[in-house]
Amino acid sequence: MKHAIVQNPFLRLPEHFSPTVVAASEQPLAGMRLAVKDLFHMQGLPTTAGNPTWLATHDQPTVTASSVNTLLSAGAQFVGKTITDELAYSLNGQNIHYGTPENPITPERLPGGSSSGSAVAVSGHLAEIGLGTDTGGSIRVPSSYNGLFGLRPTHGVIAMDNMVALAPSFDTVGFMTRSLDELIKVAQTLLPAQRPVLAKTLIAKQLINQVEHKDALLKQLDTWSAQGKLSIDKSLEIDPVYWQTGATFRTLQGAEIWQTHGDWITQNDPDFAPDIASRVEWTKTISADDVSDAKAQQAKFREWIDEQLEGAALILPTTPGRSPLLTMQDNELAEYRNQLLELTAIAGLCGLPQLHLPVCDIDGAPCGLSLIGPRGSDLSLLALAKDLME
Numbered sequence: 001m002k003h004a005i006v007q008n009p010f011l012r013l014p015e016h017f018s019p020t021v022v023a024a025s026e027q028p029l030a031g032m033r034l035a036v037k038d039l040f041h042m043q044g045l046p047t048t049a050g051n052p053t054w055l056a057t058h059d060q061p062t063v064t065a066s067s068v069n070t071l072l073s074a075g076a077q078f079v080g081k082t083i084t085d086e087l088a089y090s091l092n093g094q095n096i097h098y099g100t101p102e103n104p105i106t107p108e109r110l111p112g113g114s115s116s117g118s119a120v121a122v123s124g125h126l127a128e129i130g131l132g133t134d135t136g137g138s139i140r141v142p143s144s145y146n147g148l149f150g151l152r153p154t155h156g157v158i159a160m161d162n163m164v165a166l167a168p169s170f171d172t173v174g175f176m177t178r179s180l181d182e183l184i185k186v187a188q189t190l191l192p193a194q195r196p197v198l199a200k201t202l203i204a205k206q207l208i209n210q211v212e213h214k215d216a217l218l219k220q221l222d223t224w225s226a227q228g229k230l231s232i233d234k235s236l237e238i239d240p241v242y243w244q245t246g247a248t249f250r251t252l253q254g255a256e257i258w259q260t261h262g263d264w265i266t267q268n269d270p271d272f273a274p275d276i277a278s279r280v281e282w283t284k285t286i287s288a289d290d291v292s293d294a295k296a297q298q299a300k301f302r303e304w305i306d307e308q309l310e311g312a313a314l315i316l317p318t319t320p321g322r323s324p325l326l327t328m329q330d331n332e333l334a335e336y337r338n339q340l341l342e343l344t345a346i347a348g349l350c351g352l353p354q355l356h357l358p359v360c361d362i363d364g365a366p367c368g369l370s371l372i373g374p375r376g377s378d379l380s381l382l383a384l385a386k387d388l389m390e
Contacts, residue, residue: 092112323366
C-alpha cells in the first residue's frame with residue numbers, strides 16, 4: 001500500500017478564511033502558534049476527519065470547539081488545521097487521501113498518528129502548540145516519534161465538545177510542544193488547578209526490559225538517581241499478557257467506534273485505507289459478550305492500577321522503541337501495533353494522565369519514557385517532570 005508523503009502537515013485553508021484575532025498582550029500563550037488537528041470543529045472551516053466522504057456528508061461547522069477557543073483566548077495564534085489519520089483510527093500517521101506528513105527528524109520513518117500533522121508541525125518549527133486527540137495513543141505516540149513533549153490528560157478533564165469523536169469512553173484532548181515549559185503553559189491554560197501530591201515513584205521495570213531502547217532508559221534513570229532527582233520506591237510489574245491490556249482496549253474501542261460511526265459507514269460506504277477498512281470491518285463482529293468480558297477485565301485492571309498508583313507516579317516506556325520505517329510491511333506493522341497498544345492501553349483503560357518525555361534516541365531516532373499518575377494528577381506529573389528535566 002503506497003502513501004503519498006507531504007512535507008507540509010497542514011490542510012489547505014479556504015482563501016476567504018480569516019481566524020478570529022485575539023489581543024495577545026499579557027496572555028500566557030502570546031506568541032505561540034497553534035496547529036489544530038482536523039477533528040476539532042472551527043467556525044468557517046470544514047472538518048474532514050481525514051476522509052473525503054466525511055467532508056462531503058457533513059455541513060461546515062458554525063461553532064468552534066471550546067478547547068480551541070480557550071487557547072485562542074489565551075493568546076495562541078492559529079496557523080492551520082492539520083492532517084489526521086482517517087477518523088483518528090490509526091497510530092501510524094498515514095493518510096491515503098491527504099498525504100502522510102513527513103517526520104522532520106527521521107524522514108524514512110512514520111510520523112505517528114493519529115495526530116500526525118500537529119506533531120510534525122511542531123517538530124518542524126511551524127507551530128509551538130500541536131493540538132490533537134488521544135484515544136489509543138494519538139498524542140503519546142507521535143510525541144515519541146517526533147521528539148516532543150506530549151500530554152494525554154485525565155479522561156474527561158478537558159471538554160470534547162464540537163469535534164469528531166472516535167470512542168468517547170477513551171477520547172481525550174491532548175497537546176504537544178517542543179519544550180516542557182511550553183507544555184506547562186498550555187496545561188495551565190486548559191486544565192483545572194488541582195495538584196494531588198505524588199509522594200512515591202514506581203518503575204515498570206518489566207516493560208522497560210522489553211523495549212528497544214531499554215539501555216538508554218535505564219541510563220537516564222540512573223543519571224537522575226545519581227543527581228538526587230529521582231528515588232524509585234519499587235518496581236511495579238505490569239504483565240500485559242496477564243492483564244490483556246491491548247486486547248481489552250481493542251475490543252472496547254472497536255465496539256464504541258462502530259456504535260459511534262456504524263450508521264454513517266453503512267449509509268455512505270467511505271473509501272478507507274486498507275488497514276483502517278480491515279479494522280472497521282472487524283468492529284462489526286464484536287459481540288455483546290465480547291464487550292461484557294472486556295468491561296469486566298477493564299474493571300479488574302482499573303481497580304488494581306488505582307490501588308498501586310495511589311499517591312504515586314509510574315515510569316514506563318511510551319512505545320516499543322523507534323518509529324517504524326515507512327518500508328515496514330503491513331503484517332509487521334499490524335504486529336507492532338499490537339505491541340504498542342499493550343503499552344498505551346494502560347492509561348487508556350483507566351482514564352489516567354500520561355506525560356511523554358523525549359529523553360533519549362537510538363541513532364538519532366527519538367524515543368523516550370512516560371509518567372503516569374492517578375486521575376487528576378496532570379499538573380503534578382508536569383511538576384515532577386520539571387524537577388527531573390532541570
